[in-house]
Structure formats: structure tokens, C-alpha cells
Amino acid sequence: HHLPDPDAGLQALTHMLKEDGLLTLMVYGQYGRYSVYLIQELMKQLLGEDMPRAKKIALARDFLNHVPNGHWITVNNAMFLEDIQWPDGSGVYDLFLHSTDRAYTVPEIYDWLEGRGLQLVEFFSSFTDDSLYTPECYNATPGLGEIFASKSPRERHQIAELMNGNMAKHYFHAAKQEKTQAVFADDMVIAYGAMQALFPQFTNNFLAALTNAPIGQRVEGNPRPFDGAPSLFLTKTKHVEALIPLIDGMRSIGQIVQQVVSTSGARAEEVRRDLMHLYREYRSRQLVFLRHE
Numbered sequence: 001h002h003l004p005d006p007d008a009g010l011q012a013l014t015h016m017l018k019e020d021g022l023l024t025l026m027v028y029g030q031y032g033r034y035s036v037y038l039i040q041e042l043m044k045q046l047l048g049e050d051m052p053r054a055k056k057i058a059l060a061r062d063f064l065n066h067v068p069n070g071h072w073i074t075v076n077n078a079m080f081l082e083d084i085q086w087p088d089g090s091g092v093y094d095l096f097l098h099s100t101d102r103a104y105t106v107p108e109i110y111d112w113l114e115g116r117g118l119q120l121v122e123f124f125s126s127f128t129d130d131s132l133y134t135p136e137c138y139n140a141t142p143g144l145g146e147i148f149a150s151k152s153p154r155e156r157h158q159i160a161e162l163m164n165g166n167m168a169k170h171y172f173h174a175a176k177q178e179k180t181q182a183v184f185a186d187d188m189v190i191a192y193g194a195m196q197a198l199f200p201q202f203t204n205n206f207l208a209a210l211t212n213a214p215i216g217q218r219v220e221g222n223p224r225p226f227d228g229a230p231s232l233f234l235t236k237t238k239h240v241e242a243l244i245p246l247i248d249g250m251r252s253i254g255q256i257v258q259q260v261v262s263t264s265g266a267r268a269e270e271v272r273r274d275l276m277h278l279y280r281e282y283r284s285r286q287l288v289f290l291r292h293e
Contacts, residue, residue: 039096
């Protein structure tokens with residue numbers, strides 16, 4: 001999004017991408033950066049191209065220190081405050097004085113990817129789940145819910161973006177091949193990638209709370225894996241406490257089920273059902289994924 005021709009950048013990445021590979025991308029969001037682009041346009045009107053960088057930063061700070069109360073940057077500035085406060089002024093320059101800055105809406109992202117023969121695999125937010133792009137997360141009333149359910153994934157993503165109105169960045173996965181859903185089968189492994197070092201320590205914090213909870217109660221995790229991440233809830237099922245320590249990125253689903261069956265005497269179907277429920281709760285925060293054994 002800082003290239004004069006973003007399509008050329010995407011073309012270069014696509015050229016390097018394997019046929020079964022995956023791109024993880026971030027581009028700026030048009031609606032959440034509206035206040036930034038107002039100030040960018042103002043700075044273009046006020047500051048000459050040949051003006052020294054330090055003077056540009058100083059004059060931009062002068063405006064920010066006296067910005068009118070009704071300006072959009074005063075309404076929507078929390079996500080930009082840290083950048084603005086960098087002592088060297090690089091944050092101010094990047095936000096308000098950058099000469100090449102392209103932002104996208106959800107429909108534009110779809111068109112951009114499809115123009116390069118790519119498929120949008122999944123949006124995600126704050127490096128976790130796709131809740132920002134799920135309309136029901138903003139309004140779960142039956143009337144609207146029926147309309148949401150009738151829409152295609154592309155339309156649902158667009159609707160959610162408009163309902164949110166404040167996405168300043170879009171994170172998403174793209175691929176050459178269409179998305180295929182992994183099957184929860186005995187020969188699959190519940191693995192964890194970016195969270196590999198933290199996963200056991202993080203999820204083991206649930207065990208004490210789950211021990212004291214009644215069957216069916218949802219327990220909130222603490223601490224979160226990182227600041228800004230949505231809360232993770234795990235449900236107390238009959239076998240959840242036995243299952244959590246067995247998810248190690250190496251055992252297959254079949255091995256995990258069999259181990260709990262052998263120690264508890266429970267039916268395999270019952271244990272597999274509890275494991276699938278646990279997997280889905282982990283997966284809702286993208287803490288885990290399925291891979292072949």
C-alpha cells in the first residue's frame with residue numbers, strides 16, 4: 001500500500017507463490033483512515049514538496065496541537081496516538097506526510113486479488129479471529145440475522161466492514177487455489193503455529209478454572225495471548241481437562257481420543273465430540289489449525 005503501483009507488488013508476490021502456497025497480507029482500510037486522509041490532503045495544500053522534512057513534521061505537529069474539536073481525528077484517534085507521539089516524528093510523517101498511501105475497502109480487496117488470479121481465503125483481525133468481518137458480531141437480532149445468512153461470504157464481509165465503519169487495516173490470507181475445509185478426522189493433528197512457544201502455558205491457565213466449573217459453563221482465559229486479543233472462552237465438558245494437556249502439536253486426533261478412552265473408560269464418540277468442541281473454541285481465536293499426520 002506504499003508502492004506507486006500496488007498491483008505490481010501483488011504481481012511480484014503472486015509470481016513467487018507456490019501453487020499450494022498462502023499469502024498473509026495487510027493493507028490499509030479506507031474507512032478507518034478517513035481522518036488520516038483529511039489531514040494528508042490538508043498537508044498537501046499547506047506544505048511545499050521541496051520543504052525540509054523536519055519543517056514539515058514541525059508544521060504538522062503545530063496543526064495537531066491545535067486541531068479543532070470537531071475534526072474527525074479527535075473522534076477517532078486512539079489507534080493513531082502512539083504513532084503521533086513518537087519523538088523523532090516518523091509516526092507523524094508516516095501518517096500524514098507520506099507521499100504514497102493507498103487504502104482499500106473489502107470489495108476492492110476482492111477485485112484486487114481476483115485480478116491476479118488469487119482467492120481470498122480468510123480475513124482476520126488483531127492476528128486472531130474473523131469477528132470483525134462477521135455481521136452477527138455487530139447485531140444478532142432475528143430480522144437482520146436472516147438477511148445476513150442469505151448473503152454470500154463476499155457480501156457478508158462487505159456488510160461487516162460497513163457496520164464496523166472503523167477498520168484502519170485489513171489482514172487476510174490469499175491463495176491461488178480455492179479454500180478447502182480441513183476434515184476433523186482421526187489421522188489429523190491439532191497443531192499450533194505462531195503460538196507454538198506460548199500455547200501450552202497459555203491454555204494450561206484454564207485448567208484450574210475448569211476444574212471448579214460445572215458441566216456446560218464457559219470459562220474465560222487469562223492472560224490473553226497478547227494485548228488487544230479477544231477473550232478466549234473454553235467450555236467445561238466431561239473430558240476437557242484430560243484433553244487440554246494432550247494437544248501438543250504431535251499427537252493425532254485418533255491418538256488423543258484413544259488415550260482418554262483408555263484412562264477413563266468413556267466411549268470414543270463422546271471423547272471425540274468433546275475434543276471437536278475444544279478444537280472449535282481454540283480455532284475461533286486461530287490458536288490452532290489442522291494438519292495431516
